[in-house]
Amino acid sequence: MNNDPIQETIDVQLRGDSQALDPRLVRSWCSCDLCGDSRTGLRWTSLTEIPSDLAAVSARQVGSRLSIEWSDGHRSEIDVGAFDAPPSYAVKGPSASTMEYPSMGFDDIATSDRALLTALDHLADSGVVHVTGAPKDHDAAIMFAELFGPIRVSNYGKLHVFITMPDPPLAAHTNAPQHPHTDEPFRYYPPGFLFFHSMHSAPEGEGSSILVDGFAVAEQLRVTNPEAFDILTKSPVEFHRQHDGDVRFSTRSRIISTDAAGEVQGIRHNLRCLAPLHPWRDGTVALLNAITAFEALVEEPENQHAIHLHSGEILVFDNHRILHGRTAFSDEHPRQLHSCNVDRDAVHSRHRVLAAKYQKPVPPLGTGPSI
Numbered sequence: 001m002n003n004d005p006i007q008e009t010i011d012v013q014l015r016g017d018s019q020a021l022d023p024r025l026v027r028s029w030c031s032c033d034l035c036g037d038s039r040t041g042l043r044w045t046s047l048t049e050i051p052s053d054l055a056a057v058s059a060r061q062v063g064s065r066l067s068i069e070w071s072d073g074h075r076s077e078i079d080v081g082a083f084d085a086p087p088s089y090a091v092k093g094p095s096a097s098t099m100e101y102p103s104m105g106f107d108d109i110a111t112s113d114r115a116l117l118t119a120l121d122h123l124a125d126s127g128v129v130h131v132t133g134a135p136k137d138h139d140a141a142i143m144f145a146e147l148f149g150p151i152r153v154s155n156y157g158k159l160h161v162f163i164t165m166p167d168p169p170l171a172a173h174t175n176a177p178q179h180p181h182t183d184e185p186f187r188y189y190p191p192g193f194l195f196f197h198s199m200h201s202a203p204e205g206e207g208s209s210i211l212v213d214g215f216a217v218a219e220q221l222r223v224t225n226p227e228a229f230d231i232l233t234k235s236p237v238e239f240h241r242q243h244d245g246d247v248r249f250s251t252r253s254r255i256i257s258t259d260a261a262g263e264v265q266g267i268r269h270n271l272r273c274l275a276p277l278h279p280w281r282d283g284t285v286a287l288l289n290a291i292t293a294f295e296a297l298v299e300e301p302e303n304q305h306a307i308h309l310h311s312g313e314i315l316v317f318d319n320h321r322i323l324h325g326r327t328a329f330s331d332e333h334p335r336q337l338h339s340c341n342v343d344r345d346a347v348h349s350r351h352r353v354l355a356a357k358y359q360k361p362v363p364p365l366g367t368g369p370s371i
């Protein structure tokens with residue numbers, strides 16, 4: 001079809017398949033100096049500026065390289081290999097019962113980008129990395145988290161210190177057990193990755209972290225109770241948090257968020273900051289039952305994985321996927337845990353940059369926030 005007078009569609013071959021494509025869609029992949037680069041998100045012309053009657057005067061494909069002369073005089077050189085639908089960001093954790101979360105050394109990650117890439121691969125695969133051999137310095141969590149992306153500063157500061165105290169402002173400042181939850185679902189954008197650094201641990205078995213793979217649990221709910229899954233992916237609930245005179249957070253969001261293809265992309269689940277459900281509204285009983293069914297799966301022992309974080313260890317996990325709780329600990333042993341947060345997009349960005357640096361397949365798409 002080369003050198004036809006005017007081509008209203010453009011024939012493209014890709015992996016043995018052939019399609020007649022709309023010229024405007026092909027043109028939008030042009031990354032010449034005039035068009036800018038659509039793949040880096042730095043375009044100079046917008047998609048809608050492409051003439052609606054655009055056609056090709058000539059189109060020649062050699063291998064994956066497509067050379068086009070357009071009816072408006074523009075010329076493009078396009079690599080059609082990029083037209084393949086990219087796989088989505090890998091999230092493929094093993095089931096909790098068989099799972100040993102990966103463990104890595106602090107110094108390796110802190111001194112080698114290659115090790116940092118391995119840690120980021122683990123975070124994409126299982127959502128968790130357990131880090132040993134961290135210094136017990138006050139700011140070690142911050143220093144470490146900054147390897148993954150800029151720290152999020154919030155009303156709780158840059159570093160959140162969990163110690164028991166009289167008149168505790170938060171459950172974190174008690175020695176009570178906590179049900180597995182995600183942190184701060186009352187924000188429009190909950191924290192992405194959490195970094196828990198143990199400064200002083202409680203004795204073995206006390207104050208241990210309990211992790212639950214929220215994506216695995218959501219998939220179990222989809223199979224065992226499709227009605228509950230449907231409700232939690234469609235009906236928003238309200239999460240809120242108020243500290244008088246300081247902050248009043250409130251959001252209406254879904255507990256299980258799915259992308260347009262129906263894949264689970266984020267979990268918000270924290271019954272401590274769930275607002276009361278409205279008894280007057282239709283569907284509230286079904287919503288309550290759906291939340292209860294989800295929580296029952298979260299509480300299933302086979303879905304829970306305990307990690308005792310010893311002093312000088314760091315737990316990194318995806319707060320949109322991995323629920324965390326803790327067992328109780330006694331007052332006799334002071335326990336001190338430091339926590340800081342890095343946004344999910346920043347961590348995924350670092351992952352892509354390092355994958356490109358080491359010529360590994362680059363995770364192309366984000367799973368988005370749990371909105």
Ligand SMILES: O=C(O)CCC(=O)C(=O)O
Pocket residue numbers: 162170171172173178183207208209324325326337
């Ligand atoms: O103390 C811990 O291990 C975690 C506390 C916590 O997750 C919280 O308060 O949200």
Ligand SMILES: [Fe+2]
Pocket residue numbers: 181182183324
């Ligand atoms: Fe928490």
Ligand SMILES: [Zn+2]
Pocket residue numbers: 030031032033034035036074075076
């Ligand atoms: Zn161009």
